[in-house]
Amino acid sequence: MESVNFGGDNPQPRFGHTICVIAPNKIALFGGAVGDTGRYVITGDVYIGDMTTKKWKRIEASGSVPTNRAAHQALAIELNQMIIFGGAVGGGGLADDNLYVFELRDDTGTWVTVPVIGTTPGRRYGHTMVLIKPHLIVFGGNTGQEPVNDVWSFNLEKSPYSWQKLECSSEQPSVRVYHSAALCTTGSANGMMVAFGGRTNDQGALNDTWGLRKHRDGRWDWVRAPYRNQTEQPLQRYQHSTLFLGTLMLVIGGRSNNVGETLPFEIYDTETSDWYKFQAIQRFRHSSWLIDQFLYLHGGFDSDQPNIPTEGILRLNLNTRFAQTPQLLRQMNTIRTDQSFTQSFNPRPPTNQAQTQDQFRRTNQQQPLAKNQNTNQQVRVSSATNKNIRLANQAIVAMTYGPEEDITNQVKKVPIDKLQDEHKKLGAGFQDPNSQNKSQFLDQLCQPFVQNLLIPKDYQSIPPNSNLLTGIRKEMIIKLCDEVQRILDKEPIVLRLRRPIKIYGNLNGQFLDLMRFFDHFKAPYDNLYNGDIDSQDYLFLGDYVDRGTRSLEIVLLLFTLKLKYADQIHLLRGHHEDAKVNKIYGFADECFIKFAEDIMDPNSIYQRINRVFQYLPLAAVIEDKILCVHGGIGQTMRTVDEIELIQRPLEIVHDPKTYQQKIALELLWSDPCLSEEELENQPNPERDIFQNKQIIRFGTNRVSKFLQENNLNIIIRSHEPTLEGFERQNNNVITVFSCPDYGSNSQNNKGSMLTISKRGEIIPKVILPANSTSESRWIDLEEPIQRKKGFAKYVVIDNDELQYRKRQFTPLRSKKSSSQKQFA
Numbered sequence: 001m002e003s004v005n006f007g008g009d010n011p012q013p014r015f016g017h018t019i020c021v022i023a024p025n026k027i028a029l030f031g032g033a034v035g036d037t038g039r040y041v042i043t044g045d046v047y048i049g050d051m052t053t054k055k056w057k058r059i060e061a062s063g064s065v066p067t068n069r070a071a072h073q074a075l076a077i078e079l080n081q082m083i084i085f086g087g088a089v090g091g092g093g094l095a096d097d098n099l100y101v102f103e104l105r106d107d108t109g110t111w112v113t114v115p116v117i118g119t120t121p122g123r124r125y126g127h128t129m130v131l132i133k134p135h136l137i138v139f140g141g142n143t144g145q146e147p148v149n150d151v152w153s154f155n156l157e158k159s160p161y162s163w164q165k166l167e168c169s170s171e172q173p174s175v176r177v178y179h180s181a182a183l184c185t186t187g188s189a190n191g192m193m194v195a196f197g198g199r200t201n202d203q204g205a206l207n208d209t210w211g212l213r214k215h216r217d218g219r220w221d222w223v224r225a226p227y228r229n230q231t232e233q234p235l236q237r238y239q240h241s242t243l244f245l246g247t248l249m250l251v252i253g254g255r256s257n258n259v260g261e262t263l264p265f266e267i268y269d270t271e272t273s274d275w276y277k278f279q280a281i282q283r284f285r286h287s288s289w290l291i292d293q294f295l296y297l298h299g300g301f302d303s304d305q306p307n308i309p310t311e312g313i314l315r316l317n318l319n320t321r322f323a324q325t326p327q328l329l330r331q332m333n334t335i336r337t338d339q340s341f342t343q344s345f346n347p348r349p350p351t352n353q354a355q356t357q358d359q360f361r362r363t364n365q366q367q368p369l370a371k372n373q374n375t376n377q378q379v380r381v382s383s384a385t386n387k388n389i390r391l392a393n394q395a396i397v398a399m400t401y402g403p404e405e406d407i408t409n410q411v412k413k414v415p416i417d418k419l420q421d422e423h424k425k426l427g428a429g430f431q432d433p434n435s436q437n438k439s440q441f442l443d444q445l446c447q448p449f450v451q452n453l454l455i456p457k458d459y460q461s462i463p464p465n466s467n468l469l470t471g472i473r474k475e476m477i478i479k480l481c482d483e484v485q486r487i488l489d490k491e492p493i494v495l496r497l498r499r500p501i502k503i504y505g506n507l508n509g510q511f512l513d514l515m516r517f518f519d520h521f522k523a524p525y526d527n528l529y530n531g532d533i534d535s536q537d538y539l540f541l542g543d544y545v546d547r548g549t550r551s552l553e554i555v556l557l558l559f560t561l562k563l564k565y566a567d568q569i570h571l572l573r574g575h576h577e578d579a580k581v582n583k584i585y586g587f588a589d590e591c592f593i594k595f596a597e598d599i600m601d602p603n604s605i606y607q608r609i610n611r612v613f614q615y616l617p618l619a620a621v622i623e624d625k626i627l628c629v630h631g632g633i634g635q636t637m638r639t640v641d642e643i644e645l646i647q648r649p650l651e652i653v654h655d656p657k658t659y660q661q662k663i664a665l666e667l668l669w670s671d672p673c674l675s676e677e678e679l680e681n682q683p684n685p686e687r688d689i690f691q692n693k694q695i696i697r698f699g700t701n702r703v704s705k706f707l708q709e710n711n712l713n714i715i716i717r718s719h720e721p722t723l724e725g726f727e728r729q730n731n732n733v734i735t736v737f738s739c740p741d742y743g744s745n746s747q748n749n750k751g752s753m754l755t756i757s758k759r760g761e762i763i764p765k766v767i768l769p770a771n772s773t774s775e776s777r778w779i780d781l782e783e784p785i786q787r788k789k790g791f792a793k794y795v796v797i798d799n800d801e802l803q804y805r806k807r808q809f810t811p812l813r814s815k816k817s818s819s820q821k822q823f824a
Contacts, residue, residue, distance in 0.1 A: 001281065004296070004313040008055035011047045013311035014299045015040075016070030016088075019287035022080050022104065025051040027289060030084060030102070032299065033070040036307045042090040044068035046102065046109055051291060061102065061109035069095040071178075073129035075136070077156065080104040083114075085138060086124050094123035094144050099136075099154070118162040121152040128181035130193045132214065134158075137193055139212070140176050147175040147201045151212065151220070157498065170221040173210040175201050180242040180251070184211075187247035189270040194225070194249055196268075197237050205236035205256045209249075209268060216624050216711040228273035234266050239284040243295070245318065246331055247271045250295065253283035255303070262303065265321075267328060276328060278321060283310070293318045293332065442563060445479060448472055449560040453511075453553055454525055456518035464775040467594075468511075468553050474595060474605055477556065481608045484559045487566050488615035494643050495570055495620035501537040503628065503754040505718030505736040506574070509548020509586065510777065511557075513740055513751055513770065521753070521765050524561055524569060533565055536755075539620055541718040541736070542574020542630035542668070546585035547743070547809070549776050552594060555609055573616035574630040575668040575719070578652045582610070584804045586779040588795050599795050614649035618667050622756065627712050631719045633703070634666025635681050635696050640710050643667070655692045665694055671720055673697045674813060676730045689804060700730055707732060714762075716754065720813045725752025726764045727813055734762070735813060741769035743809030744778060781805040 017032025029047040033040040044066060046059040072087025072095060081103045087095040099114035127141025134157040140149050151166040179198025184190060192211040199205055209225035227233055240254025240263075249268040256263060267276040286300025295316040302310050322328040452468050462468070502521075507514055518524075522532040544558060545551035561569045576582050588599045591606035599606040620628040621640060627633075636659065637643070646660045656662040673682055680699045687695040707713065716734045721742040727735045740751030752766045782805060797805075 001297070001314040001316045004054065004315045006049065006054045006056050006313060009047065009058040010056050010311070011045060011058075012043075013309040014043065015285040015301055015309045016072075017043075017287055017299055018072060018074035018084070019049075019289055019298055020074050020076045020082050021289050021291065022076045022082055025291065026080075027051065028074075028076075028082050028102070028104070029287070029298070030074050030082070031069050031072060031087065033090070034309070036309070038307070040090070042068040042070050042088070048104060057107065059104065059107070059109040061111050063111040064100065064113040065111045066098070066100040067095055071125040073127060073138070075129055075131050077101070077131060083136070085129055085136075086121075086127055086141065088125040092144075094125060097121060097123050114161055116154075116162060117160050119165070120163050121150070121165075124148070126177035126179075128179060128195060130181050130183050131156075132183060132191060132193060135214070137181075137212065139181060139193070139195060140173075140179060140198065142177040147177040147199070149173055149175040153220070166220045168212075168221045171224065172222050173208065173224075174206070176206060176238075178238040179206070180240055182242045182244045182249065184244050184247065184249070184270060187271050189247065194242070194244070194270070196234075196242050196249065196251060197240060197254065199238040203257070205238050207234045207236040209234075225268070225270070226273045227275065229275070232275055234268070234275050235261075235263050237263050241286065241288045243288060243290050245290060248328065248331055250290075252288050252295070252297065253281050253286055253300070255284045255306075260303070269327070269331065271331070272327075274327070276325060281314075281316070283314075286310075442483065445476065445483065446560050446564050448476065449480065449556055450525070450564075453557040453560070454518075454523065456515050456523045459512055459515035459519070462512075464773055465549075468550070469556075469594060472556070474597075477605050478603075478608055480556065480559050480563065481612050484562050485612045485615055487562060488571075488612065488617075489648070491617055492644065493617050493619070493646055493648060494640060495539075495572075495617050496624075497537060497539065497570060497620050497622045499623055499756050499760060500535065500758045501539055501622060501756050503716060503736060503756070504538070504540045505738040505753070506541070506543040506721070506742075507548075507554050508543055508576070508739045508742070509545060509551035509554060509590070509779075510739050511548070511550035511553040512775065513738070513767065514554060514557075516767050516770065517738065517751070517753055517765070520767060521755075524565060533568055537568045537570065539570045539622075539628060540572065541628060541716075542572045542616070543576045543718065544571075544574065545587040545590075546576040546582050547778055548586070548739075549590065549779055551582075551587050551590050552605075559612070570620060571616055572620060572628065572630055573613060573618055573650075573668065575652075577610075577613035577616060578668075579607075579610040579613075580652070580654065583795075584781075584797075584801050586781060589779055589781075592795050611649065614651060618646065618650075618664060619643050621712075623760070624711070625713045626716055626756070627710070627714070628716045629667050630717060631668045632666070632670035632672055632698055632717055633706050633715065634663070634670040635698060635702065636666055637663045637706075638709070640712075654690045654694070656694065662694070666696075669695045669719075671697050671813075672703065672717075672729055672733050672735075673699050676700055689807060703730065703732055720810055721747060721749045722752075722813045723749050724764075725750035725766045726754065736764070740767055747809075747812055749812055 011029055012034040014032035014034045017029060019027050019029045022028045027049040029049065031044055033042050035041050046061055048057050048059055066084060067089055069087030069089055072084055074082050074084045077083050081101060083099055083101050085099050086097065089095050097120045099116065101112050101114060103110050121138050122143060124141035124143050128139050130137045134155055136154040136156060138152045149172060153164045153166055173195060176198030179195055181193050181195040184192050184194055189211060192213045195210045197206050211223050211225055212220060214220050234251065235256060237254035237256050241252045243250045247270045249270060251266040254263055262280045262282065265278040265281045282303035283297055283300045286297050288295065288297045295318055297314045299309055322332065448471055452472060524533040524538050525531040526533065540558060544554045558571055562571055576585065582588060588606055591597060591599055595605055597604045601607065619640065622628065627640060642663060646664055650664060652664060652668065653661040654665065656665050669687055671684060671687065678699050679701045681702055682697040682699065684695045684697045703715065714732050714734060716736065718736055720735055721737045722735055725737055736752055736754050738751045738753050740749060741747065742749055748769055750766050750768055752764045755763045755765060
């Protein structure tokens with residue numbers, strides 16, 4: 001290993017401290033003991049290390065500063081934030097059992113105590129703490145009286161905050177202290193906390209490995225990790241550290257019961273159950289972390305000088321160390337290193353720690369503390385006013401100079417991370433010197449789209465058939481598409497979402513109806529009085545385009561909202577988000593009419609938007625219990641996980657040749673049977689517009705089996721209009737359709753969207769068909785296109801496509817089409 005020399009405020013040599021990576025190339029050191037083991041002093045220092053400039057800086061922190069401690073645990077929970085728990089304070093005393101959150105902003109830090117109700121794990125040291133989002137998991141340690149093996153979970157996203165003791169029915173690891181644990185994020189052990197070694201109650205060192213995982217039904221259980229070669233087992237150790245590099249668990253340093261024993265650097269491959277041994281790293285009670293292929297160590301004791309803590313940082317290039325072990329190099333090469341730090345560390349959706357701290361302070365002032373006389377654990381009682389709160393990422397800023405002033409233009413929302421600089425902007429004519437940064441560029445890109453299209457209070461004053469895209473140029477739309485595609489490309493094809501959330505079904509170019517929904521039931525924007533993006537996620541189930549006359553307005557607005565609120569606006573793909581379909585049913589016509597472009601030009605707006613459509617997710621799962629898709633589950637897919645094997649960009653194949661192609665087609669095109677009494681799958685010729693005999697209606701038995709095997713409760717989908725705007729079938733399939741009076745052909749259906757509350761109640765919100773206006777709501781697809789001036793030159797429609805244009809609108813779910821005409 002090589003030494004890495006740091007300048008700046010170098011921390012004193014120490015042991016029993018923690019270091020965690022809180023930002024790209026930025027580490028945070030907290031606490032530990034300084035001095036030798038005979039005369040040590042416990043500290044509560046915070047140092048920030050810049051791995052790029054190689055400088056330390058000591059941070060003077062304010063707020064609810066925790067007591068000095070060592071043998072505690074710390075984790076990064078969000079960008080520039082860490083949370084600590086437990087530890088020892090010296091002289092045989094233990095630190096309190098509060099959770100403390102530290103946030104770094106510029107060169108200052110703030111501590112806050114997390115408000116907790118109910119029983120806590122109690123005071124302990126030598127334990128482990130791992131984040132399995134959104135759960136903090138605390139395992140084992142010593143209570144001051146004895147080692148323990150209990151496991152506690154703390155949900156960072158569920159207020160009021162409380163600890164839950166996990167009761168696992170499976171075989172469990174023995175009691176232990178000074179063990180290690182880390183989270184595996186890939187391979188067969190993905191999502192599992194893996195614990196190794198430690199010291200048990202008879203002071204004996206351990207060498208066993210255990211995995212803790214949460215099942216989809218909410219159960220947690222332990223499983224003992226197998227060792228492939230029983231003759232080549234890891235050495236027993238404690239006061240070591242472990243880290244995961246892909247599927248590889250790195251076991252670093254530590255000590256054993258044999259004085260002076262040299263412990264090798266060991267690697268456990270969770271895929272093959274093999275152990276590998278390398279030259280020893282002689283450290284214990286140290287801190288370690290990984291950046292790319294480099295392993296870093298700081299502090300702790302060297303086995304050659306077990307009473308004097310070391311100073312400085314050591315670095316080991318794992319590519320070099322594994323050079324003669326091709327099995328490990330192959331595993332390393334499969335590890336993706338292109339994920340952003342924010343994606344890797346932020347619990348989704350991100351919360352704002354500044355507001356979190358303010359809420360914690362108010363709650364803490366009201367909380368009495370009661371000691372549980374029967375155990376070392378503590379019970380906290382929260383004020384009744386501590387309600388479920390979803391924390392915003394913006395603050396309200398108001399500026400006024402007198403009681404008679406108009407404050408209309410002096411109240412705004414500001415991102416929390418910009419709030420510290422807001423005082424600089426109080427003068428008139430302020431110009432931000434950093435106006436060219438990425439964030440402001442995106443704000444400028446979004447601004448004309450928001451101004452023109454997010455108009456829930458002004459839509460009624462729009463003249464019929466007026467142009468809402470005035471001032472929006474082609475290059476602005478192309479740039480919007482570029483930025484949104486980058487976001488979608490980073491998202492999984494199956495989204496994992498949480499409540500509360502609003503779900504919209506088909507929109508089909510009915511922009512004014514969407515504005516009516518936003519007007520009546522609040523909109524996803526920052527307006528202080530009618531916006532709810534701070535408290536709700538939004539999920540759209542597809543079919544944004546076609547049939548209606550304002551598909552472009554819908555798509556551009558939703559793309560803009562996705563760019564502004566990437567973590568709260570979620571867009572699924574519908575069957576009309578397919579160039580083969582939307583060339584026929586109106587979207588191509590609309591792009592030509594509004595921008596006079598050749599839709600076959602690969603640089604056209606039409607082609608660019610369709611390329612974005614190829615990156616849209618196909619499904620979403622809410623709280624592990626509700627599957628959301630555009631169409632349905634078809635007859636092919638066995639598990640939700642199979643969707644994740646579909647690669648993007650995705651072109652829909654209407655005569656599928658592969659398993660994944662068929663799954664994708666059925667997710668977008670299949671429907672449930674029209675009656676609960678229809679138990680088996682049925683042909684669906686009405687939907688099979690391309691006559692490939694691939695589309696079916698799935699029966700009640702198919703739904704029940706799929707939900708049971710995937711541990712789901714409900715399927716929410718769209719794809720078909722319903723009389724009331726929504727329909728619940730057999731208590732496990734909900735159809736929601738957000739386009740009232742679909743087709744204006746005497747269907748007279750209502751439109752609906754669903755809200756799912758924090759507690760899980762599903763509530764429909766309904767709008768009636770709008771009063772008649774002179775607004776042209778639907779594109780006339782049957783007008784002979786060859787007669788349209790310039791159209792045949794730029795939108796070439798063949799005879800088959802012309803016949804498809806004559807097909808009926810999709811009929812209501814409550815009625816079977818007696819004529820059996822096809823529709824889309």
